[in-house]
Amino acid sequence: MAKWTPKHEAPEPLEGPVVATITGGTIVWFVLFLVQLPFYGWFDDHGHTWWLWTCLAGGGLGFIGIWYVRKRDAALKRTATQKPGEREKAASDPK
Numbered sequence: 001m002a003k004w005t006p007k008h009e010a011p012e013p014l015e016g017p018v019v020a021t022i023t024g025g026t027i028v029w030f031v032l033f034l035v036q037l038p039f040y041g042w043f044d045d046h047g048h049t050w051w052l053w054t055c056l057a058g059g060g061l062g063f064i065g066i067w068y069v070r071k072r073d074a075a076l077k078r079t080a081t082q083k084p085g086e087r088e089k090a091a092s093d094p095k
Contacts, residue, residue, distance in 0.1 A: 018069045026062025
């Protein structure tokens, strides 16, 4: 099993414009839904209505994603501004 032991530590995760990325993706899903909506009859005739509902589901789940990443971003910023002693107290404080 020593063969699989890591030889170095894992790098820190990359942070980027997560909120903007998720918001942009959500907008794309809703635009795709709205663009396809006038062609509902064609999709229905050919058995492809799932395309519309997939776009709508992507947009809806995107709203959940936006909420999640905004809360995460706020928590990361709040933690970054705390002093080391406050972080330990906040981590051990059950709320």
